Amino acid sequence: MRRREFISLFAGAAAWPLAARAQQSKVPTIGILVVGARGSEQFWRLFQDDMVELGYVEGQNIRYEFRSDQGQIGRLPELAAELVRLSVDLIVTWFTPAAQAAKEATRQIPIVIALAGDPVANRLVVSLNRPGGNVTGMSGVNAELGGKSVELIREMLPSAHRVVALANAPDPFSKPFLEQIETGGTATGIVIDAKMLHSVEELEVAFAEMERERPDAVIVQPSLPTKSAVELAAKYRIPAVSSLRAFAEQGGLMSYGPVLAYLYRRAAVYVDRILKGAKPGDLPVEQPTQFELIINMKTAKVLGLTMPRSLLARADEVIE
Numbered sequence: 001m002r003r004r005e006f007i008s009l010f011a012g013a014a015a016w017p018l019a020a021r022a023q024q025s026k027v028p029t030i031g032i033l034v035v036g037a038r039g040s041e042q043f044w045r046l047f048q049d050d051m052v053e054l055g056y057v058e059g060q061n062i063r064y065e066f067r068s069d070q071g072q073i074g075r076l077p078e079l080a081a082e083l084v085r086l087s088v089d090l091i092v093t094w095f096t097p098a099a100q101a102a103k104e105a106t107r108q109i110p111i112v113i114a115l116a117g118d119p120v121a122n123r124l125v126v127s128l129n130r131p132g133g134n135v136t137g138m139s140g141v142n143a144e145l146g147g148k149s150v151e152l153i154r155e156m157l158p159s160a161h162r163v164v165a166l167a168n169a170p171d172p173f174s175k176p177f178l179e180q181i182e183t184g185g186t187a188t189g190i191v192i193d194a195k196m197l198h199s200v201e202e203l204e205v206a207f208a209e210m211e212r213e214r215p216d217a218v219i220v221q222p223s224l225p226t227k228s229a230v231e232l233a234a235k236y237r238i239p240a241v242s243s244l245r246a247f248a249e250q251g252g253l254m255s256y257g258p259v260l261a262y263l264y265r266r267a268a269v270y271v272d273r274i275l276k277g278a279k280p281g282d283l284p285v286e287q288p289t290q291f292e293l294i295i296n297m298k299t300a301k302v303l304g305l306t307m308p309r310s311l312l313a314r315a316d317e318v319i320e
Contacts (some may be wrong), residue, residue, distance in 0.1 A: 025171055028090070028275055029063040031083035031109075033102055035095035036071040038226030039260070040245040043094050043114060046261055050268035069098075071200070071225060073170040075100035084109060087282055090274055090313055092267060093137075095223050096173040099124055110280045113137035114267035115260070117173030128285040136280040137270050138263045145243045145257055146177050146219065149182030150192075152256055152293070153241060155311055157242060160216035162191045166206055169196040171223045180217060190216075200225055203280045207232040222257070239303055248294035248319065253303065258288035280300045292316040 032047075033283045034040040044066065046240065048058070056062040065086055067079040080101040081093055091109055093099040103111060103124060111134055119139050125131035128139065147167070153160055165181045167174035178194050185192035193215060195206050203224060210218065217239040220229045221226045226244060234239035240247075243257030246296055266286055293311075296319040300307055312318060 007290070014116050027061060027063050027085070028270065029065060029088045031085060031086065031088035031091040032064055032066045033076065033080055033091060033093045033098045034066075034068045035073060035076070035098050036068045037095065037115060037223050037244075038250065039222075039244050040068060042246065042260070045319065046264040047092070047114065047268055050265045051271070054268055054272045056272070073168075073223075076121040078102065079245055090178075090270060090271060094243070095171075096122055096124075097223065098172050099135070100172055102192075102246035103133075107134055110135065110274045111135045111137075112267055112270045112274065112280070113285075114264055118176050121176050122172045122189055124133055125285055130281070131283065131285055132281045134280050136283040136285055138266055139285050144180055146181035147184030147187070148256055149219045149241050150171055150181055150188055150190060151245070152254065152311070153219075153239075154188045155308060156254070156305070157216055157239070160190055160217045162193060164193045164195060164210055164215045166203070166218060166220050166224060167194060167196050168221045168223045169198045171221065173223070174221060177221050197224065200228060203228055204232060206291075207236050207238070211236045211264070220247065220252070226252075234299070234302070237303060238306065244290065245294055248296045251296060251299055253296055253299045253305075255294045257291060259290040259292050262290050263288060294319065 058064060065083060065088055067083060069075040069079060076097055083269045091102045091111045092114055093102050093111060094114050099113045099116045114137060116139060119125045120127060124135050153163055165178055167178050182192050197203055197206060220240055220242040222242055222244040226247050229248055234251060239253045241254045242252055243255060245255050245260060248255035270283060293315045294305060294317045295315045298319060
């Protein structure tokens with residue numbers, strides 16, 4: 001072998017392991033895309049904690065690019081496109097609009113939904129068992145919870161005959177959300193007055209109308225601004241219910257929904273599996289199996305409501 005060929009071969013052999021090691025040591029980047037609703041902070045904190053438990057420490061073997069629409073859902077497509085331009089290795093989404101924006105932005109980058117409503121109906125996946133594309137994760141906020149909220153209102157207020165349902169029009173989950181509430185209304189004999197809201201300003205208008213109409217209660221879609229909804233419900237003295245725990249913690253009368261800490265933990269597990277080589281299309285979408293009922297008795301007393309003992313006995317937490 002000629003000396004020049006030998007040196008060239010030796011140099012290539014020496015460089016290969018270095019290149020391989022550099023590739024192996026590449027720190028994966030996770031894009032985080034959230035709707036700026038109340039509760040996104042809790043998701044971000046718990047998700048990071050769960051990732052640490054799985055061995056991922058930011059700055060050492062994982063990087064995060066966090067993006068929030070800051071309460072402006074219309075910004076989600078541009079934020080999703082930004083994450084794609086950054087060539088993140090995976091995108092984690094919180095709430096249905098964020099999941100849809102991410103899917104529209106990429107068909108290649110894996111997407112893990114940490115919380116979304118009915119992924120099949122919203123065309124995020126083909127089926128729960130075989131998602132089939134680049135999206136998988138947790139189906140956290142089921143439309144059926146809307147119907148359950150109507151049942152709880154009936155139990156709380158046996159004389160209730162009219163309930164307003166406030167839906168977030170830009171959120172694709174609003175359609176199945178309202179459908180299930182109307183089904184619950186039919187089953188319980190309660191008239192449902194559905195209101196589609198397109199902006200935060202319309203939220204205040206809707207509550208001002210309720211002051212004149214005096215419904216027995218209002219059900220608030222969780223992707224609407226929680227703090228604003230709670231404050232307006234208190235201002236107009238209307239019993240308000242939602243499916244997010246944060247809603248009751250902030251002063252809403254009641255919340256019934258999945259145990260979110262569990263969902264976030266499972267989302268981290270999905271990320272871990274995909275980073276280790278699993279394909280999102282092969283990972284079944286999980287549905288929540290743990291739910292919690294939170295009742296804010298401070299709010300109930302302000303509203304002059306007496307909670308049935310049977311309901312209080314079933315509550316997972318009563319805020320005094």
